[in-house]
Amino acid sequence: AKALGRNTYSFFTEEMNAIMRRRFAIEEQMHTALARNEFTIHYQALFDVQTQNISGAEALLRWHNATLGQVTPDEFIPIAEHTGLIVPIGKYVIKQALVFLNEWQNIDQQKYSISVNLSPRQLRDATLIDLIKDALQDANISPESLQLEITEGVLMTGQAYIQEALTNISDLGIKLGMDDFGTGYSSLSYLRQYPFDVLKIDRSFIYGIALNKADCDLVKATIAMSHSLGLTVVAEGVETQEQLHLLNELGCNFAQGYYFAKPLPANQLLDFSASKKKK
Ligand code: C2E
Ligand code: CA
Ligand code: CA
Ligand code: CA
Numbered sequence: 001a002k003a004l005g006r007n008t009y010s011f012f013t014e015e016m017n018a019i020m021r022r023r024f025a026i027e028e029q030m031h032t033a034l035a036r037n038e039f040t041i042h043y044q045a046l047f048d049v050q051t052q053n054i055s056g057a058e059a060l061l062r063w064h065n066a067t068l069g070q071v072t073p074d075e076f077i078p079i080a081e082h083t084g085l086i087v088p089i090g091k092y093v094i095k096q097a098l099v100f101l102n103e104w105q106n107i108d109q110q111k112y113s114i115s116v117n118l119s120p121r122q123l124r125d126a127t128l129i130d131l132i133k134d135a136l137q138d139a140n141i142s143p144e145s146l147q148l149e150i151t152e153g154v155l156m157t158g159q160a161y162i163q164e165a166l167t168n169i170s171d172l173g174i175k176l177g178m179d180d181f182g183t184g185y186s187s188l189s190y191l192r193q194y195p196f197d198v199l200k201i202d203r204s205f206i207y208g209i210a211l212n213k214a215d216c217d218l219v220k221a222t223i224a225m226s227h228s229l230g231l232t233v234v235a236e237g238v239e240t241q242e243q244l245h246l247l248n249e250l251g252c253n254f255a256q257g258y259y260f261a262k263p264l265p266a267n268q269l270l271d272f273s274a275s276k277k278k279k
Contacts, residue, residue, distance in 0.1 A: 022068075026079050029065050034088060039063050041096050042263035045272065046115070046234065046256045049248050054273055056113030056147075057104075058256065059097040060263045061089070077119065086119045091131055093117075098139035098146065100266050108273055115147040115177060120154040123165040133172065143173035147198060150176070152184030155194065163194065170195035177234070182222070191229055199226045203237020203257070210242035220250050227251065 033039060043057040063071045080086040094116055101114040122128055136143055148169060155162060170176055177198035178191070182205050191199070201222055208215030219235075226233045235247050238257030247255055261272060 023079065025068060026071060026076055027083060029068055030076065030080060030083070030085050030089075033063060033065060034092060038065055039089065039092060040265065041093060041100070042265055043100065043269040044256060044263040045261045045269065046113070046254050047260050049235075049244065049252050049255050054112065054276055055254060056115065056145075057269060058115040058149075058263075059093055059100075059117070061093055061117075081119045081121050084121060086121050087125050090119060090122045094132060095135045095138075098135050098141050101141055101145060102139045104270060104273065107270060108277060110277075111145065113145050113147055113175070114141075115149055117149050117179065118154075120150075120157075120162070123150075123154065123162055128165065129168050129172070132169070132174070144175065147175040147177050149179040149198075149200065151179045152181070152190060155190045156184065166194050170197075180236075182218075188225075191226075191231065196231060198234060199231045200234040200236050201252075206235050206237050206243055206247075206257070207239075209246050210240065216246065216250075219247075219252075223250050223252055 040062045042060045042062050044060060045054045046056045046058060047053065048055045061073050061077070063073075063076055065071060077086065080089055097114050097116050101112060105112055132146075136146065150166075166176060175197040176195055177200055178196050179200050180202040181199050182202045190196075199222070201219060205215060205219055205222075209219050210216075223233050232253045233251075234254040234256060235243075235252050236256055238244055238247065238255045238259045240259055243257075244255060244259060261269075264272060
């Protein structure tokens, strides 16, 4: 038993060492990643549930590094947030996404929306609002076409600067989306307290809607509540025809997920969009 204990101990130590080393390497590499042009943005199309036409896309960050390989956002975003590097990286995403939207709208001769994820640290940045204004102007995009998404966790701290930043964003005419709805705490009061326009139901709830009644009822109630508050509803992680069919019956406005399209590099999304239009 003693030997086993020691092995277990050293196993955990090695495991922890590996995790710490990787974290350290990510942090180190991230400092110069922007300058080396290692970040790209993928775009996942968003669909109108009723018409099944593309209504816009969400910008999702991708990072490929020579020593680390592909690093997922779930791994590097929290570190970027912690170090503050999310501020310059986030700026890059906002600028690029708006330039892309302009190109996309010009090619398709149609209006689309673009969603960009915001981290709490970015809301604390005093230059955020001016940066967004400039980026909108430079790309010739109207504020209503931009949607900024934040998760409930951001609101939990209840800090004054959050209310202020969100109000400023909303006053510009930019859309505010609550991301991953249902995964945090006491979300309902936030919907009244902050100027949200859109609610995105987390994919963990969408997963079960065609499988069990409880999940279906929960999503049904969420949609009804959102609509009564004047919010538009997006379902995340739609993977099957059955889910889409149910969401249509429940009156969900928009849907996003592998059933329609995975996040794609910019040029591939343009091709995908063009192929949908020709139908
Ligand atoms: P999110 O904002 O909830 O983005 C949706 C995630 O779900 C994406 O993961 C997307 O690839 C994935 N997804 C989409 N459809 C499906 C589906 O049908 N099934 C399944 N299983 N998954 C689906 P991704 O790209 O790995 O991004 C993870 C998270 O990283 C995002 O979650 C977002 O919170 C964060 N993130 C990504 N880009 C940025 C960014 O530019 N800034 C910030 N602050 N966060 C970002
Ligand atoms: Ca999102
Ligand atoms: Ca989400
Ligand atoms: Ca998520």
